[in-house]
Amino acid sequence: MTDRLGRHVSRLLGSFAYPLTTRGRTLGTISVAVTTYCLLVLSTFPTYSLQLLGADLGYLDEALLALTANTYRTTGAVGLALVVAYAVTTGVALTVAIGRVRVAGRGGAGGLSTVLPGLLASGCASCGAGVLGLLGFAGALATLPFHGNLLRLAGLLLLVGYLARLGDPRQCSVAPPADSE
């Protein structure tokens, strides 16, 4: 049991270290993280975001600053930290998933067909708070217990769990013999 936990922690660390192995991966991860953060924050009040950005894309900074402040005021430091953590983890997950596909090939075991469903499932569950907003329930989030923080936390844990299974895509994981469990 402890060994299994250790292996998961080790793979999780490997996942988070992987984006730092080359400059391209680091920049790619940061780009995805920043984009995800922007989308998540804008989706907290989608009608407002759409009206403002529909009028002029130059309002992007205004919308991001206003909704970052609003997220902080509504969900507290924990809520905003969860959004940041989710954005960063999404960047890592996407980089690791791409790395896995490159190493294993699109059709091979551990390739696209294995990686994509997990990534989509984790991602969709994780952005649940954002999806609620996009569906027009921006006000409903504020009335959820802990202002949707539990939903965000659950989604983040799913993504972390996904990364703990994936690990560093350059390393093959070999299942230990059954009697060693």
Added chain:
Amino acid sequence: MDGPDSISTRRALLASVGTVVAGGGVVYAGSQLGSDPTGRSSSRDRPPFHASSESTGFGIDLSGHPIMGSTDASLEMYYWSDYQCPFCQRFETNTLPKLVDTHVATGTVRVVFIQFPYLSTGSLTAAVMDRCVWRQLRGETPRRYLAWHSAVFDEQGEQGSGWAAEDNLLEVTREVDGVDAAAVESCLQRDRAGIESSISADVDRARRLDIGATPAFIIYDPATDRAVKLVGAQPSERFDTAIAELRNA
């Protein structure tokens, strides 16, 4: 010489530290953005207030709602808010004073304040008290309403922290010149059920207009029967544009 595990661990550590620093920066920035240092314009004391029992061409029943601006204003702006909504506070601080200077004080627009309490029970308490304060002031000193309204938004704290509890709001009311807190308290005890029912009708009407979050606005031109809807604490230029579009239609 370091092995691959050591390098991987170091990179993971670096990634963790980077994440914490970046995340901490965003959270800190968020906290600073939330505390807007700009004060409210003194111009907000100038606009007249009036009461009305009519229904507008847009189907809004004006009775019980504070109306800021001239009775002859060519445009009407319906403003739905919740005293516990931080985005409403942002609008009150950053945008409303400019709108008052540019469009209300000049007689172009009158603003109808409508409560849309949806965040918690504190929101409803504040909304009921809002009605009580307006009932008291609308006859003789309607302009004093804005002082009370602003004082409550200034007092806004974390949702659910108790700042919008009846006792605390009465304490805020006592500090507003020209408002009789004892009379407001009596109104709360005597008329609360009826006022809640009226507010509930307002909320239902707002939902039929597809309003689900605050602040929300509909700017209406009775002459042409055209309307523009804006949501969220948008900058004043967006209101300028909407008003110009309606006036030039």
